[in-house]
Amino acid sequence: MADELSAKQRGILQFLEDFIAKHDYPPSIRDIQNGCDISSTSVVDYNLKRLEEKGFIRRDREVSRAIELLDGQGERRRRGTVQVPVLGKIAAGIPLPVHPDQLAPEDVLDLTEDIAGNRAGLYALRVQGTSMIDALINDGDIVILEPKQVADPGDVIAAWIVDREETTLKKYYPEGARVRLQPMNSTMEPIYEDAANVEVQGKLVATIRAF
Amino acid sequence: MADELSAKQRGILQFLEDFIAKHDYPPSIRDIQNGCDISSTSVVDYNLKRLEEKGFIRRDREVSRAIELLDGQGERRRRGTVQVPVLGKIAAGIPLPVHPDQLAPEDVLDLTEDIAGNRAGLYALRVQGTSMIDALINDGDIVILEPKQVADPGDVIAAWIVDREETTLKKYYPEGARVRLQPMNSTMEPIYEDAANVEVQGKLVATIRAF
DNA sequence: TTTCGAACAGAACATATGTGCCGCGTGGGA
C-alpha cells in the first residue's frame, strides 16, 4: 500500500490541476507528456495507473481526457474552489491555533475565489458564544482567517490579548508603544492595549453566516 | 444578434451541465448526440457552433471534449457552484425588488453549495449604510436572499415596514394580529408591528463580509 | 410559384488519443 508519490507523479498531479484550472477540461495523455517533459506516452499511462491505484485520480478507460481529480482518499474534488479546513471553534477564552497545518480539520468548507481571493493557507473557525458581538460576529458564524504574525494598519485581525487571555477580532492600528483596537461596529469605542500585550494571530479574510 | 436559444440548444446546454457535474469532464459530440436524442453528429456540431456564437460555450477546435461552459456573456463559469446575481443595494429606505428575475444583475457572485444550499432563485444585495447594524450586518456586507412572500416563524426575513418605508432584517415571529421582529443581536429588544404593516420580502439565507 | 437560408440527416474523412507490445537499464534479493 504505497501512499508515496514519485517526483514524476507529483509533477503530473500538479500539471493536471493547472491544466484543468486553465482549460476547464482535462488534458490528454500527450498533453501531459509535453507539459511534464516525459519521453513517452506509455510512461504517462504507467504513472496514471499508479495514481489511480493510489486514489488520486479516476479514469474512464477508452475515453479521451477522462481524468477526474480526486483528493488521495478517493474523494471527488471540486473545481474552481478553494478547500478551507474548518479547524475548530473560536471563543473568547481560547487562543487560535498557531500552526494551523498541524491540526486535523474536522470539516472542509468549499469557498469560491470571490470570497477567498487568491490567498493561501486559509483556515476557518466556528464562532462559539456571543463574545465577538462587538465585531458584528454572532454565535455560529464562520470566520475565515489568513495566518499571519504581523498585520498592516487597518487590517481586521484576530488578536490574542495576553493578560486577559482573550481572543478578539478588531481593526488594528499600531500607535507607537500601544495598539488601538477598533471594533468593527463603528458606534463603539476603541480599546487601547500595550503593544507587548497584543499578539497578532491572523488576518480576517471573511465572515459567513448561514441560516 | 440572436440571443434566443432553440429548445434543442437549451437541451444541449442542460446536458452539458449535467454531464460535467457527473463526470467532471466534458462530453464528446457523440455523447451529446446520444444524451439528447439527436440524429446526427453534424446537428450537434451545428448547434454547438450556434451556442459558441452566442457566448454560452467555448470550444477548442480539433481537441476532443474541449468544451468550456460560459454564462451567455462570454464569461467563464465555475463548476460546482451556484451563480447568484447581485441585484443592487439594500438600504434602510428602499424596498427590495419584488421580482428579482426582472432586474439585470450588476454583478454575479459564485457561491458553493456549502453556503447556498440547494435553494433556487437566490439573489444577493449589497448593504449600504449601517442601518442594519442591529442585525449584525454592516455597511458593505452582502446578504443572500431567497425570494419568499410568506415566512415560517423563526425565519430571518427581510421585512418591509410599510408605514415607516423601511427595510429591516429580523427574526420573524407572528403573534396573532401583530408580528414580533427580533433583532439577531440577542442583547437587543424586539419590536412589534401590526401584521398588516409588515411585508415579507424574502428569507435571509446567508450574509458574507469580505475584507 | 420560386428562392433562399436555417436546421437537419447521413456518411466519409482526418486525426487526436488511449492502449498494447517489445525491449532496455538498473537495483535488490536469492
Added chain:
DNA sequence: TCCCACGCGGCACATATGTTCTGTTCGAAA
C-alpha cells in the same frame, strides 16, 4: 551470479472523436 520487478522509451495499432461534404426538408419572403 542470475533473476525479476520496476520504471522507462519507442512505436504501432485501433478507435474515439471532431470535421466536412452533399443532400433533404421546411417555412418565410419575393
